[in-house]
Amino acid sequence: MPALDGRSVGELLLDCDLLVREVLMDTPLMDGRVMVRTWGEVVEAAADLWRAFPESSPRAAQPERRDVGQVLMEQLQTMNSNLMKAARRRQWPGTGTGDDRLLTVCENLTTAAELLARRRTDVRPMRPGVEADLDAAKARLMHVLYVGAHGVQVALNRDLRDLAVLPATKRAALPSESVERTIEARDRMAAFEQLAGAYVSGTFPAALHGEHKPPAEPDRLPQALATWDIQAHRALAGTPTAATMMLIAQTQGHTAFASQTILRAAAETGSIEPGQYRTRLAPALESAQASWVALARTWAQLAPQRGRQLDPNLVTAANEIRAAMLEIIHDRSGVASVETLAATDDLKHVSRTLQLGLATATDLAYALREATGDPQLRASSRGVNAMAMALEARGPYGNVSTEAWVRPADHAHDRPIPLPDMVRDSVTRAADHAVRAAATAAGAAASLATPDGMPAAKTLARSTDSHGYGDQRLPALQAAAPVGPLRR
Amino acid sequence: MTSKTPETMTPGTDGLAVIGGVILLLEAAADRCLSLLAADPAPGLEESFALSDLGLVARLAASQARALLPVDIELLDVQIAESSLDRDDPIELVRAAEALTRTVPIEALPRGSSRVVVALCDILREHG
Numbered sequence: 001m002p003a004l005d006g007r008s009v010g011e012l013l014l015d016c017d018l019l020v021r022e023v024l025m026d027t028p029l030m031d032g033r034v035m036v037r038t039w040g041e042v043v044e045a046a047a048d049l050w051r052a053f054p055e056s057s058p059r060a061a062q063p064e065r066r067d068v069g070q071v072l073m074e075q076l077q078t079m080n081s082n083l084m085k086a087a088r089r090r091q092w093p094g095t096g097t098g099d100d101r102l103l104t105v106c107e108n109l110t111t112a113a114e115l116l117a118r119r120r121t122d123v124r125p126m127r128p129g130v131e132a133d134l135d136a137a138k139a140r141l142m143h144v145l146y147v148g149a150h151g152v153q154v155a156l157n158r159d160l161r162d163l164a165v166l167p168a169t170k171r172a173a174l175p176s177e178s179v180e181r182t183i184e185a186r187d188r189m190a191a192f193e194q195l196a197g198a199y200v201s202g203t204f205p206a207a208l209h210g211e212h213k214p215p216a217e218p219d220r221l222p223q224a225l226a227t228w229d230i231q232a233h234r235a236l237a238g239t240p241t242a243a244t245m246m247l248i249a250q251t252q253g254h255t256a257f258a259s260q261t262i263l264r265a266a267a268e269t270g271s272i273e274p275g276q277y278r279t280r281l282a283p284a285l286e287s288a289q290a291s292w293v294a295l296a297r298t299w300a301q302l303a304p305q306r307g308r309q310l311d312p313n314l315v316t317a318a319n320e321i322r323a324a325m326l327e328i329i330h331d332r333s334g335v336a337s338v339e340t341l342a343a344t345d346d347l348k349h350v351s352r353t354l355q356l357g358l359a360t361a362t363d364l365a366y367a368l369r370e371a372t373g374d375p376q377l378r379a380s381s382r383g384v385n386a387m388a389m390a391l392e393a394r395g396p397y398g399n400v401s402t403e404a405w406v407r408p409a410d411h412a413h414d415r416p417i418p419l420p421d422m423v424r425d426s427v428t429r430a431a432d433h434a435v436r437a438a439a440t441a442a443g444a445a446a447s448l449a450t451p452d453g454m455p456a457a458k459t460l461a462r463s464t465d466s467h468g469y470g471d472q473r474l475p476a477l478q479a480a481a482p483v484g485p486l487r488r
Numbered sequence: 489m490t491s492k493t494p495e496t497m498t499p500g501t502d503g504l505a506v507i508g509g510v511i512l513l514l515e516a517a518a519d520r521c522l523s524l525l526a527a528d529p530a531p532g533l534e535e536s537f538a539l540s541d542l543g544l545v546a547r548l549a550a551s552q553a554r555a556l557l558p559v560d561i562e563l564l565d566v567q568i569a570e571s572s573l574d575r576d577d578p579i580e581l582v583r584a585a586e587a588l589t590r591t592v593p594i595e596a597l598p599r600g601s602s603r604v605v606v607a608l609c610d611i612l613r614e615h616g
Binding site for chain 2: 247260286293296306312329
């Protein structure tokens with residue numbers, strides 16, 4: 001059952017894990033006292049969640065044995081209570097603001113505990129998959145405490161260093177026992193961390209392999225592909241840079257690799273027509289991958305170090321494409337088996353989404369080729385020189401130019417320069433190749449059978465001619481044809 | 489930017505130079521993945537997908553790291569050991585980038601570097 005914001009227990013715990021990792025990284029910027037104020041609540045919330053976890057099925061051999069983790073959690077809770085009692089008694093760290101991220105961790109843990117319904121596992125034994133998911137949740141929860149405690153400890157150490165270098169006048173204004181209390185809190189946090197670490201070292205990250213993987217959000221991939229398409233076109237419509245072209249080509253190549261991974265599984269499980277995949281789509285996708293990779297390599301060579309900054313929106317969109325693909329393709333340990341993919345994802349639905357993604361790739365390839373002709377485009381002097389030399393060497397007379405391709409001063413500082421005609425022509429040919437390959441792949445994908453047995457492309461361009469396609473058929477369809485050998 | 493190697497840098501500019509080195513190593517990893525993908529014969533589909541994923545995530549992490557540097561900083565003067573950049577295995581280049589971040593205290597790195605460090609650790613966890 002999800003929380004009001006839609007997150008499951010696993011997702012809430014994952015968020016906590018990421019938050020404490022951030023806290024740990026940023027402790028040099030944080031106040032140890034603020035963190036101690038909030039830490040007590042984190043431990044209390046964690047203990048409540050642990051108690052809310054369903055009890056593991058009793059092992060036949062040790063029916064009376066108590067859960068080791070439960071005992072450890074009680075120990076940690078006691079340590080925390082002692083620390084908090086001492087803090088109240090000595091009025092240190094006193095009242096004040098709490099740490100926002102640790103407070104969010106508290107909220108997440110409390111929400112997760114509320115989501116867990118009580119269940120009697122002594123009556124109905126827990127299935128192995130649920131048991132593994134429970135072990136993973138416990139490992140992650142203890143990891144949150146372990147990393148969080150270390151973060152508080154690092155922040156307190158930082159406070160001690162600050163106190164040591166404080167001018168005498170300012171130090172005199174502080175309560176005399178500040179240093180003493182900070183040392184005590186730090187030492188207690190160190191002991192807490194060590195205890196939590198004992199559990200973590202035996203379970204993390206191995207136990208996470210049993211974590212339940214929810215099915216991918218059905219709308220995530222279509223949304224990611226659409227956003228990427230928009231951002232890439234926007235980036236090319238503005239002032240395109242070599243770095244932008246590089247990222248677009250590389251991301252398109254990755255999309256083609258990911259698409260083939262999914263579509264192959266779809267073909268093997270009958271979600272799409274296997275014969276068409278094998279004879280038309282697979283070779284076309286391989287050709288598209290090769291073209292995009294070649295184009296990405298070319299632009300990587302030409303992208304100058306000055307001016308490699310990328311539009312953050314484009315980077316975010318590329319990240320989201322990758323994440324959406326991985327959510328489908330990966331299980332906990334790597335690329336999921338065909339059986340797992342078929343069991344966890346609606347491969348027919350995903351295949352239809354990928355068909356559309358391959359169709360828009362053609363338009364993007366055209367936009368990329370057009371941007372190659374932009375006279376404002378600048379490239380690395382060293383990259384231009386190396387490429388021009390290589391191109392000339394491939395010509396009939398070898399390297400015979402008496403003039404340098406770039407000025408020595410530009411080369412020395414690797415200044416961005418306009419593309420010479422020979423280099424621009426070569427890049428345009430590579431872009432042309434990407435256009436043709438993308439169109440072929442889109443055409444092959446469009447001819448895949450839909451669930452009702454009708455080719456998807458036919459619904460787009462139905463006609464009266466003998467082949468079922470009229471003159472208004474998509475350019476992509478015209479280019480569709482088997483190319484190249486199948487990948488092993 | 490300083491032209492000192494990470495081994496001889498002093499506090500102050502060290503953090504920026506480390507991030508500069510991380511960028512170069514990550515971009516070298518991304519380029520290396522593309523070279524391997526362009527090899528003839530091409531790797532099998534699973535290996536290709538893994539290489540493509542590593543190359544893209546390395547490129548995106550490099551971009552994330554680049555955003556931490558002031559705009560007037562140039563990477564041309566950043567020196568990292570030749571042996572680091574010459575590594576054939578792209579994951580070794582990422583490993584070198586992660587190791588580089590550990591050559592200075594975390595507080596010496598520019599603000600926001602924690603996300604880059606986390607990204608490096610995630611790449612190594614997923615592909616290492």
